Amino acid sequence: MSESVRIALLGCGVVGGAVARRLSEAKDEFAARVGRPLEIVGVAVRDTGKDRSETGLDASLFTTDAETLVTEADLVIELMGGMEPAKSLLQKAIESGASVITANKALLGQHGAELYELAEEHGVDLYYEAAVAGAIPLIRPLRVSLAGDSVHRVMGIVNGTTNFILDKMDRTGAQLADVLAEAQELGYAEADPTADVEGHDAQAKAAILASLAFHTRVRTCDVHVEGIMGVTADDIRAARRIGCVIKLLAIAELVDKGGSQAVNVRVHPTLIDRSHPLASVREAFNAVFVETQMAGELMFYGPGAGGDPTASAVLGDVVQAARHKVTGGRGPGELSYANLPIEPIGASKTAYFIRLDVEDKPGVLANIAKTIGEQGVSIESMRQGVRRSQDGLATLHLITHRSSEADLADVVERLKASEDVREVGSVLRVEGE
Ligand SMILES: NC(=O)C1=CN([C@@H]2O[C@H](COP(=O)(O)OP(=O)(O)OC[C@H]3O[C@@H](n4cnc5c(N)ncnc54)[C@H](OP(=O)(O)O)[C@@H]3O)[C@@H](O)[C@H]2O)C=CC1
Numbered sequence: 001m002s003e004s005v006r007i008a009l010l011g012c013g014v015v016g017g018a019v020a021r022r023l024s025e026a027k028d029e030f031a032a033r034v035g036r037p038l039e040i041v042g043v044a045v046r047d048t049g050k051d052r053s054e055t056g057l058d059a060s061l062f063t064t065d066a067e068t069l070v071t072e073a074d075l076v077i078e079l080m081g082g083m084e085p086a087k088s089l090l091q092k093a094i095e096s097g098a099s100v101i102t103a104n105k106a107l108l109g110q111h112g113a114e115l116y117e118l119a120e121e122h123g124v125d126l127y128y129e130a131a132v133a134g135a136i137p138l139i140r141p142l143r144v145s146l147a148g149d150s151v152h153r154v155m156g157i158v159n160g161t162t163n164f165i166l167d168k169m170d171r172t173g174a175q176l177a178d179v180l181a182e183a184q185e186l187g188y189a190e191a192d193p194t195a196d197v198e199g200h201d202a203q204a205k206a207a208i209l210a211s212l213a214f215h216t217r218v219r220t221c222d223v224h225v226e227g228i229m230g231v232t233a234d235d236i237r238a239a240r241r242i243g244c245v246i247k248l249l250a251i252a253e254l255v256d257k258g259g260s261q262a263v264n265v266r267v268h269p270t271l272i273d274r275s276h277p278l279a280s281v282r283e284a285f286n287a288v289f290v291e292t293q294m295a296g297e298l299m300f301y302g303p304g305a306g307g308d309p310t311a312s313a314v315l316g317d318v319v320q321a322a323r324h325k326v327t328g329g330r331g332p333g334e335l336s337y338a339n340l341p342i343e344p345i346g347a348s349k350t351a352y353f354i355r356l357d358v359e360d361k362p363g364v365l366a367n368i369a370k371t372i373g374e375q376g377v378s379i380e381s382m383r384q385g386v387r388r389s390q391d392g393l394a395t396l397h398l399i400t401h402r403s404s405e406a407d408l409a410d411v412v413e414r415l416k417a418s419e420d421v422r423e424v425g426s427v428l429r430v431e432g433e
């Protein structure tokens with residue numbers, strides 16, 4: 001090993017730019033923490049003509065030849081995003097003996113298992129603290145600190161863009177599209193923001209969290225996902241009226257199947273009571289609840305996106321992996337030994353909020369309650385919202401007790417067919433009761 005720890009940086013955008021700047025600015029601190037200087041030997045980008053002077057790096061370090069660069073480093077930091085060439089470059093780096101650090105949840109959610117196995121085979125570190133919940137130390141606590149406990153549920157807000165949007169819609173009544181543009185300008189949203197608003201970013205993060213929490217392999221495609229595009233200003237107002245707020249939650253739980261266990265992982269807009277700690281998570285902040293057998297309830301909170309916060313998590317991994325290069329040690333590998341089945345979404349159980357417009361006439365409430373009860377779903381509360389004398393309709397807000405998705409789907413079909421119901425406006429899951 002040379003006098004310095006050689007670093008190849010793949011990508012110099014929102015996060016990569018912040019990483020590069022901090023590595024240039026705080027050279028002495030890093031050298032003291034690692035025991036040797038950290039030296040950026042190259043930065044792979046698509047366009048070497050862009051002005052990158054604010055990183056403090058010499059222009060000669062920028063290259064489009066990522067393939068060669070990854071073979072010349074002790075550590076490779078992948079911050080380009082996407083599947084390819086990120087995956088092949090990380091594989092090549094690992095095969096060349098480099099430890100790798102990535103914030104690429106999309107890649108890990110789909111191909112994490114292959115990459116972890118390759119890293120094990122080559123005796124190098126693979127770290128990804130920034131891939132879930134930005135700056136919040138969450139991966140290391142799950143991987144290391146809770147290794148002697150049993151996690152049975154993880155529930156959290158893991159996408160800053162959608163939290164920013166829903167929070168702003170809640171506070172100002174703004175339209176989703178307007179707020180999304182603001183989240184993009186602030187650097188929270190992915191290059192293609194559909195990954196955020198359709199829930200795919202949170203879906204990949206949920207897969208990573210579930211894999212770590214339950215020591216099993218959960219891939220992105222195992223996670224049921226519904227994004228926020230269908231959440232309307234009416235839903236937000238209705239939630240407000242019943243003392244709730246709508247959040248995009250990622251939920252991973254171990255389910256007892258009578259002697260055996262399964263994993264249930266889902267991402268969807270969810271109503272939670274305003275008194276719940278997750279309800280007060282504002283703007284692009286993230287928060288994750290972890291429920292364990294021995295430690296009880298833990299909550300992790302902080303900035304979930306943005307250049308500097310995400311770079312903080314990346315650089316924590318860099319220091320750790322660089323120290324291992326200097327000392328010859330290695331970090332903890334993946335503890336994936338359980339091979340738990342994934343519970344289908346139809347079997348998962350939650351409470352539901354249903355907003356519907358009904359004929360405003362005597363007996364309608366009893367009829368609705370009967371229609372729902374006949375499906376074996378019980379009602380926790382039912383209240384009349386707005387009465388509209390102009391069209392003879394009234395809006396009802398219902399909350400059910402916990403029931404299966406499959407039973408709820410039958411209820412919705414029956415409500416739609418009922419002559420008392422003009423429209424089923426929205427159906428949202430309720431958590432944190
Ligand atoms: N932004 C955030 O808040 C967070 C992002 N992440 C993750 O971090 C990663 C980086 O995100 P972010 O910084 O926002 O992304 P950006 O789009 O801002 O930056 C991507 C960088 O990668 C370079 N790049 C992209 N494709 C290639 C390629 N094929 N070859 C060489 N260089 C390439 C781009 O080059 P050029 O500059 O020339 O275009 C750019 O410098 C992603 O995996 C993302 O999911 C994780 C947590 C938070």
Ligand SMILES: N[C@@H](CC=O)C(=O)O
Pocket residue numbers: 131133134158159160161162188189190196201304305306
């Ligand atoms: N687009 C993501 C960035 C961090 O992972 C988000 O909004 O959370």
